[in-house]
Amino acid sequence: MRLSPAMLWRTRIPRYRLVGRECLECGRRHYPPRPVCPHCGSRRLRDVVLPRTGTVETYTVIYTVMEGFRDRAPHVIALVRLDDGTRVLAPLTDVDPSGVSTGMRVEATLRRIRVDGDTGLIGYGLSFRPLMEPRQGASK
Amino acid sequence: MRKSGIVGWGAYIPRYRIRASEIATLWGWEPGVPHGLGVEEKAVAGVDEDAVTIGVEAARNALRRAGVDPARIGAVFFGTESKPYAVKPSATIVAEALGITPNTMASDLEFACRAASEGMRAALGLVESGFIEYGLAVGADTAQASPGDVLEFTAASGGAAFVLGPAGDSVAVLEDVYTYVTDTPDFWRRGLSPYPAHGEGFTGEPAYFHHIESAVRGLLEKTGLRPSDFDYAVFHQPNGKFPLRVAKKLGFPREKVLPGLVTPHVGNTYNGSALLGLARVLDQARPGQRILVAPFGSGSGSDAYSFIVTDRIVERQILAPRVDDYIARKTYADYATYAKMRGLYIRTTF
Numbered sequence: 451m452r453l454s455p456a457m458l459w460r461t462r463i464p465r466y467r468l469v470g471r472e473c474l475e476c477g478r479r480h481y482p483p484r485p486v487c488p489h490c491g492s493r494r495l496r497d498v499v500l501p502r503t504g505t506v507e508t509y510t511v512i513y514t515v516m517e518g519f520r521d522r523a524p525h526v527i528a529l530v531r532l533d534d535g536t537r538v539l540a541p542l543t544d545v546d547p548s549g550v551s552t553g554m555r556v557e558a559t560l561r562r563i564r565v566d567g568d569t570g571l572i573g574y575g576l577s578f579r580p581l582m583e584p585r586q587g588a589s590k
Numbered sequence: 591m592r593k594s595g596i597v598g599w600g601a602y603i604p605r606y607r608i609r610a611s612e613i614a615t616l617w618g619w620e621p622g623v624p625h626g627l628g629v630e631e632k633a634v635a636g637v638d639e640d641a642v643t644i645g646v647e648a649a650r651n652a653l654r655r656a657g658v659d660p661a662r663i664g665a666v667f668f669g670t671e672s673k674p675y676a677v678k679p680s681a682t683i684v685a686e687a688l689g690i691t692p693n694t695m696a697s698d699l700e701f702a703c704r705a706a707s708e709g710m711r712a713a714l715g716l717v718e719s720g721f722i723e724y725g726l727a728v729g730a731d732t733a734q735a736s737p738g739d740v741l742e743f744t745a746a747s748g749g750a751a752f753v754l755g756p757a758g759d760s761v762a763v764l765e766d767v768y769t770y771v772t773d774t775p776d777f778w779r780r781g782l783s784p785y786p787a788h789g790e791g792f793t794g795e796p797a798y799f800h801h802i803e804s805a806v807r808g809l810l811e812k813t814g815l816r817p818s819d820f821d822y823a824v825f826h827q828p829n830g831k832f833p834l835r836v837a838k839k840l841g842f843p844r845e846k847v848l849p850g851l852v853t854p855h856v857g858n859t860y861n862g863s864a865l866l867g868l869a870r871v872l873d874q875a876r877p878g879q880r881i882l883v884a885p886f887g888s889g890s891g892s893d894a895y896s897f898i899v900t901d902r903i904v905e906r907q908i909l910a911p912r913v914d915d916y917i918a919r920k921t922y923a924d925y926a927t928y929a930k931m932r933g934l935y936i937r938t939t940f
């Protein structure tokens with residue numbers, strides 16, 4: 451699996467910072483960013499930083515993984531509804547498949563998504579993990 | 591008091607743990623060895639984590655507490671001895687992920703476990719000289735140890751990050767700092783070697799103890815402070831025992847060390863080690879308290895800092911997860927799973 455420097459470089463901001471697009475015609479958002487609004491077809495779009503927390507709407511557990519993903523099998527891929535309503539398809543990490551359920555709260559995290567062998571590039575990108583809220587109140 | 595300090599702090603510890611007893615059993619160590627090191631279990635990075643992802647998590651927490659627009663950060667220093675790329679900066683990945691790019695300095699520093707501390711010193715100096723408004727120093731490691739080496743009990747994954755800035759916006763103002771370095775070969779790793787080597791008995795007295803004691807004594811002499819003036823004392827913690835012993839030699843009581851002692855719970859996170867201890871102290875410190883922190887790096891050197899906590903700390907403590915939240919959040923891995931996470935299996939396909 452060869453990772454292209456141009457592809458990684460071009461897509462780094464959406465992958466690193468969860469930047470999606472908002473349509474100036476219909477007001478709806480999507481991720482990853484596309485040149486045309488998937489909801490209404492408009493090309494009038496602006497970049498927006500999406501909220502980093504959301505809820506698992508549905509998910510699938512992949513045992514027959516693509517080449518390059520055996521070390522993280524079974525691979526859990528989830529459709530996450532972010533807190534602004536935007537739906538994002540991304541891996542879940544730091545979970546055992548038996549611990550995943552629809553409705554679970556998750557937050558975005560930067561992880562190694564793909565690694566090009568021992569000598570190629572490392573593709574960092576978006577994953578979601580179970581939400582860890584800061585505790586309220588005074589410390590111990 | 592100086593004109594700079596810590597504006598925000600953040601920690602990150604991966605979810606996975608392996609018990610030291612499991613390592614002892616697998617490699618046939620005498621069962622009392624982990625207890626002798628004062629380490630019960632250690633944190634292990636997941637298969638999709640590395641020093642960069644750990645550093646980003648810690649830095650994100652530090653930025654949440656600092657409440658500073660990332661674009662105002664003018665320097666990113668990344669201290670690690672677990673660089674994902676031998677050549678290609680980690681600091682630019684961290685800076686890009688957090689929205690600090692492009693108008694910033696960025697570099698990776700190497701000084702074994704002390705690199706991030708030197709990054710703090712450099713950032714504080716750049717703030718005081720007026721070159722930058724805020725700086726970010728990150729210490730993160732996925733520490734390597736040869737399987738079966740005694741180092742394997744402690745070599746752990748984790749990190750801490752600090753936003754440094756003007757004293758007027760600080761939760762802990764720098765009072766003074768003193769650094770002591772020499773060429774002392776106690777621990778090293780050559781370019782193509784996957785695991786570090788260490789000078790056995792040489793790592794203690796001539797390295798760890800001599801350098802930390804010299805730095806702390808230098809700071810006390812320079813400032814006229816005494817151990818009794820400090821509320822907390824945080825030292826580099828390669829195991830659970832050395833920091834208590836160096837504290838005793840310097841005249842700091844055990845109860846001032848325990849709040850900043852994290853290695854017994856998560857292992858030695860190298861560049862995260864003393865700085866995670868400092869983060870845990872900041873999680874609980876109260877205005878007016880004085881903190882001593884003395885990171886150490888093999889090769890060898892130590893920095894002794896004195897910080898004074900300000901009123902701003904209380905409101906920022908609740909803005910991100912605390913070190914104790916990360917210590918409590920854990921999933922145990924057996925040795926076979928740990929070996930997969932650490933890449934210890936030889937495989938022909940990727």
Ligand SMILES: [Zn+2]
Nearest residue numbers: 473476487490
């Ligand atoms: Zn639209």
